[in-house]
Amino acid sequence: MTIAAEARPVPQLTQSWLVRLFDYKPFLIFICLLPALGLLLVFLSYPLGLGIWLAFTDTRIGRSGVFIGFENFESLWHDPVFITSVWNTLLYTGVATVAKFGLGLWLALLLNNHLPFKSLLRALILVPWIVPTVLSAIAFWWIYDPQFSIISYVLVDVLGWRDTYVDFLGSPWPARWSLIAANVWRGIPFVAISLLAGLQTISPTLYEAAMLDGANAWQRFRHVTLPMLMPILAIVLTFSVLFTFTDFQLVYAITRGGPINSTHLMATLAFQRGIPGGQLGEGAAIAVAMIPFLVMATLFSYFALARRKWQQGEDND
Amino acid sequence: MRGLVSIGSQKPMVCNAAGGDRVRHPGANQSAGETTKMASVQIADVRKAYGSTQVIHGVDIDINDGEFVILVGPSGCGKSTLLRMIAGLENISGGEIRIGSRVVNDVPPKERDIAMVFQNYALYPHMTVADNMAFSMKLRKAPKSEIDERVNKAAGILGLTNLLERYPRQLSGGQRQRVAMGRAIVRDPQVFLFDEPLSNLDAKLRVQMRTEIKELHQRLKTTTVYVTHDQIEAMTMADKIVVMHDGIVEQMGAPLDLYDNPANLFVAAFIGSPSMNLLKGTIRANGFETEGGVIWPVGKHPADSNDRAAVLGIRPEHLMLDPNGLSAEVVVIEPMGSETQVVVRCGGQDLTCIFRERIGAKPGETIKIRPDTSVTHLFDAATGKRI
Numbered sequence: 001m002t003i004a005a006e007a008r009p010v011p012q013l014t015q016s017w018l019v020r021l022f023d024y025k026p027f028l029i030f031i032c033l034l035p036a037l038g039l040l041l042v043f044l045s046y047p048l049g050l051g052i053w054l055a056f057t058d059t060r061i062g063r064s065g066v067f068i069g070f071e072n073f074e075s076l077w078h079d080p081v082f083i084t085s086v087w088n089t090l091l092y093t094g095v096a097t098v099a100k101f102g103l104g105l106w107l108a109l110l111l112n113n114h115l116p117f118k119s120l121l122r123a124l125i126l127v128p129w130i131v132p133t134v135l136s137a138i139a140f141w142w143i144y145d146p147q148f149s150i151i152s153y154v155l156v157d158v159l160g161w162r163d164t165y166v167d168f169l170g171s172p173w174p175a176r177w178s179l180i181a182a183n184v185w186r187g188i189p190f191v192a193i194s195l196l197a198g199l200q201t202i203s204p205t206l207y208e209a210a211m212l213d214g215a216n217a218w219q220r221f222r223h224v225t226l227p228m229l230m231p232i233l234a235i236v237l238t239f240s241v242l243f244t245f246t247d248f249q250l251v252y253a254i255t256r257g258g259p260i261n262s263t264h265l266m267a268t269l270a271f272q273r274g275i276p277g278g279q280l281g282e283g284a285a286i287a288v289a290m291i292p293f294l295v296m297a298t299l300f301s302y303f304a305l306a307r308r309k310w311q312q313g314e315d316n317d
Numbered sequence: 318m319r320g321l322v323s324i325g326s327q328k329p330m331v332c333n334a335a336g337g338d339r340v341r342h343p344g345a346n347q348s349a350g351e352t353t354k355m356a357s358v359q360i361a362d363v364r365k366a367y368g369s370t371q372v373i374h375g376v377d378i379d380i381n382d383g384e385f386v387i388l389v390g391p392s393g394c395g396k397s398t399l400l401r402m403i404a405g406l407e408n409i410s411g412g413e414i415r416i417g418s419r420v421v422n423d424v425p426p427k428e429r430d431i432a433m434v435f436q437n438y439a440l441y442p443h444m445t446v447a448d449n450m451a452f453s454m455k456l457r458k459a460p461k462s463e464i465d466e467r468v469n470k471a472a473g474i475l476g477l478t479n480l481l482e483r484y485p486r487q488l489s490g491g492q493r494q495r496v497a498m499g500r501a502i503v504r505d506p507q508v509f510l511f512d513e514p515l516s517n518l519d520a521k522l523r524v525q526m527r528t529e530i531k532e533l534h535q536r537l538k539t540t541t542v543y544v545t546h547d548q549i550e551a552m553t554m555a556d557k558i559v560v561m562h563d564g565i566v567e568q569m570g571a572p573l574d575l576y577d578n579p580a581n582l583f584v585a586a587f588i589g590s591p592s593m594n595l596l597k598g599t600i601r602a603n604g605f606e607t608e609g610g611v612i613w614p615v616g617k618h619p620a621d622s623n624d625r626a627a628v629l630g631i632r633p634e635h636l637m638l639d640p641n642g643l644s645a646e647v648v649v650i651e652p653m654g655s656e657t658q659v660v661v662r663c664g665g666q667d668l669t670c671i672f673r674e675r676i677g678a679k680p681g682e683t684i685k686i687r688p689d690t691s692v693t694h695l696f697d698a699a700t701g702k703r704i
Contacts, residue, residue: 203437203439205435205437205439206439206441208404208406208426208433208435208439209433209435209439209441209500210441210452211406211425211426211427212404212405212406212426212427212431212432212433212453213427213452213453213456213500213504214427214453214456214457215427215452215456216427219456223441223452224441227441227443228442228443230443
């Protein structure tokens with residue numbers, strides 16, 4: 001029964017060493033990964049590593065520093081401006097995120113209905129997100145101006161509800177709330193559009209089934225929309241928290257951390273100390289101090305919210 | 318066995334206060350201790366229009382208590398729209414729908430006391446099987462013991478007892494289908510609505526679920542309206558079939574009535590598989606002359622219909638081998654074991670025949686066939702109406 005074995009001799013291919021090298025799988029994998037790996041190393045790992053290293057030195061601009069251990073962090077611990085900036089950041093992130101999610105979800109639910117000019121409205125919603133941050137910061141700067149504020153104008157001159165112009169940015173608490181309002185305005189589109197995308201993946205028959213099961217509008221939202229939206233909600237929440245926590249542009253452009261350092265976030269304080277102030281080591285230490293917060297926020301939303309039991313398991317289609 | 322299904326034995330306060338329409342049959346004509354509520358459904362001159370496009374043009378259907386009615390028709394005939402109007406998911410543009418004695422045109426879906434099984438099942442993916450089935454009762458705040466009792470009973474009927482803690486994702490298509498039915502059963506509604514419930518299943522499972530749904534109906538005896546495009550489902554399951562086409566009812570009746578006496582060409586062609594052979598031609602005194610010039614013997618027909626342009630309809634199983642019959646050339650032979658399906662060409666036209674006997678002929682050879690003239694059908698060529 002030896003049939004084809006003799007009839008067809010295997011041709012002996014002579015391949016060059018280069019061809020054989022590229023057929024060698026580990027080498028091929030390495031070659032293919034190299035560009036991406038290079039980019040990550042140069043633009044991600046190096047700056048991050050350098051930042052962490054700087055946090056443990058007393059580097060100033062123009063003078064390379066020496067390793068000083070945790071000295072930067074110890075001095076920050078007793079620095080009231082830094083402590084204020086931490087509380088500011090937490091307040092800013094917490095309040096703004098809650099507001100962005102409340103309003104964003106509400107907007108997404110509205111836009112998910114049949115409205116006239118729906119696509120136009122959806123495009124308009126995106127405007128605050130598209131406008132460069134600094135540009136919208138300047139707009140808010142005018143809106144919050146002590147003399148030319150349109151809000152003050154409306155309240156005092158048009159409606160007559162107040163006698164004096166509002167001092168938005170001149171004292172600590174009004175300035176903090178003003179910045180939060182500006183951040184909410186900027187952040188809503190991202191939340192609204194992402195959640196709208198999530199809403200549109202929910203099958204309309206689920207709502208019909210719930211309607212026949214006797215659910216009213218609130219119960220349909222509570223028992224169908226919300227649980228189905230949870231996975232995307234968790235991801236959008238994570239991103240939103242990260243963006244808000246690390247926000248720099250808006251605050252720096254509107255108040256530069258003032259008045260009297262009362263609106264500094266960790267990011268703006270890090271920049272303030274490191275670049276204009278020249279204390280690179282201390283600035284880096286402030287930036288590094290953000291990392292534990294960010295890691296915690298990410299882990300929380302990843303484990304607590306992202307994966308639900310009903311999404312796991314075999315898909316038996 | 319029927320004692321199992323007395324799910325409606327004690328009904329909590331449901332949102333049907335508007336009508337005392339619930340027909341109960343305590344003891345008298347049911348087995349002991351069983352109460353089943355049912356309702357008739359009347360559809361009177363119902364119309365549906367989307368803007369200026371009218372999709373349902375005045376449909377009248379009477380569905381009796383406990384009847385299993387199937388709406389069947391090709392896609393776009395308006396059958397699903399009609400079902401959704403009964404459910405309250407679509408507005409009614411004209412006419413009247415009654416469930417029991419109550420006009421439900423303006424009654425919101427949740428107060429119509431109906432349950433619907435959707436084509437894609439519409440199971441809540443974030444709820445377990447048990448929660449899916451219990452959802453409607455939880456919403457109306459039924460006591461937990463009653464919820465558990467009803468869910469367990471429904472699960473028992475449908476063989477879902479071991480799957481109660483699973484999520485829909487972890488179920489097969491047939492199991493999901495059963496959960497969707499379980500969700501409907503737990504509600505113990507006046508009317509079950511099914512919207513093409515078997516289309517997402519594979520062929521074998523479809524046959525099996527067909528039997529299960531029919532058996533379920535025989536146990537529960539709840540009025541059922543079932544939509545499908547598959548005429549075999551309609552034939553095998555229905556007490557009454559409603560054939561719809563382009564937003565009107567073409568014919569309505571018992572499955573075999575429709576099969577034996579189709580009212581028009583559409584029903585004749587739609588009902589039956591393989592479908593009826595339809596030959597164009599003219600009625601003559603000595604038979605039916607096709608366009609190919611072949612004279613077919615036909616059964617009784619009105620004398621005044623001679624020389625009328627018409628269509629002759631012959632079901633494949635009503636063609637038989639006969640040495641004195643018409644000559645026909647065999648085109649394709651499909652032996653199926655119990656019977657043989659043969660496509661023949663006669664007078665330039667292809668016909669499908671089903672013979673009980675096995676055929677020795679080969680493609681290209683000639684066989685002699687004749688129709689059973691007691692069961693041939695004649696339709697007017699212009700109107701499509703039965704002659």
